[in-house]
Amino acid sequence: MKNRYIFTVLSVLLCYVSTACQSQSDYVYSVKGETEEVTSTPREDEPSHKEKEKRWKEGFAYVTKVIDGDTFWVDNGKESFKVRFIGIDAPETRNSRWKKKGYYASESKEYVRSQTEHQWVRLEFDVQAMDRYKRRLAYIYLEDGTFLNASLVEQGYAVVDTYPPNVKYVEQFINLQKQARETEQGLWGKMPE
Template identity: 55%
Template sequence: MRSLIFFLLLLTGCANYQNTQRPDLSKLETYKVMRVVDGDTFWVDDGSEKGMKIRLLCVDAPELRASRYKEKGAYAEEASEFLKELIGDQFIKLEYDVQRYDQYRRVLAYAYLVDGTFVNGELVRDGYAKVVTYQPNVKHVDFLVELQKQAQRKRRGLWK
């Protein structure tokens, strides 16, 4: 009986944590996804000719291509494909943190599908991305770290 009570309390605590972290989606801007670049970057239609490039906050997926800064990463194609399947040709809502842009002028955001699915969290939970922080943008880092621990325990994706 004690085990059951503990389990229920644990579930309630996790549910409350998620609910307190989730923004009011009705207040977030909605955009149509135009194109996925890789496992943590994509373009949305903001009404401009080119669109708006989004870099997901607090996650880092392996690089699809080598650059002068990073090597091509193992599991990069899988991460990119996962993000395409998750958000491709859909509407998403964007939540911002302290800084709106990075040094490359990409918009930094947390993304949600219109059904409330936390895109950044799905990438981490399924092992397609690691948690990475760039102060001061850390609004959801605690929740993402918990998801990463789960992915590691279950040996998902990058943690196989």
Template identity: 45%
Template sequence: MRKLHKIILLLLLITLLAACSLNNSEEAQRIEVPVTSVIDGDTIRVLINGKEERVRFLLIDTPEMNHSTPEEPQPFAVEATEYVEKLLEGGTVELEFDISERDRYGRLLAYLYVEDKNIQEELLRNGLARVAYIYEPNTKYVDHFQSIQKEAQKQEIGIWSIENYASENGFYLE
């Protein structure tokens, strides 16, 4: 009986150690880079190794600043852009990449953090973005983002305050 207890204890210890090493290998790597400009609510420019790069925020979409005419941004486009500008006023951002690093336009694809705050989460929480552009394999936080979006929808804040404005296909006023 004592031998059985020792074997069970050993197996539990091995399982615990394996789980700890798995968590460490899954821990996200981030790089901190200077921000050169905010293009809109879901795209910025940064400097990486002396080269300016455009960065597209993974898994979200914000209303467009230059939708049909340059003078008329979509509703909440200005608010989303200004919100990102405020978050990034410190001048740096941390980028976390998923599996694919670039989109078909050559932009870097990343999750963005300022002081350990995920910018995508903040935009979704404040009703300034919708979950969108869900393309495998870059889906690490999609379930988490969707749960945050559902809460904003329930509260009818931001883009969710205009009936039928935000949809799976984009932003459209009736």
């Protein structure tokens, strides 16, 4: 009787653990003291680790989740890490200790999501590899060659925000921002009343 009870308890426990493991559809990424839950469900068509490693050697990373208009998570087959776009600043999508939710934030995030999420991007690095939050710093290029950082500024989804020594494209960004302001693109347009 005692053996049957132990067997039943172990069976139920094993079933519970197995079900919990199978139903887990969220990832949790951790970066040196900063944890962020990624709530996107793994896709059936998501590339394998081998494919991600192969493409990483070619200079491409797979975007797994967009955080906002200037930050996303990528996977290179060996690790997942957060990338902050160099030279620009998009409006915040939520309030934080340092910044308030910004005008045109959801439009900026949606634009980046439509261009990058579950797609390949090429990352170009500058002098400084990481910021103080341990995010990788990069210029982002879509597979068709579109320079995403520049496109965000040009269409008014972000503003110029450069920090030396990462200033490789600062003049280009400043010129694009001037044009966006003059033509009232995106966040430079009239705010709703």
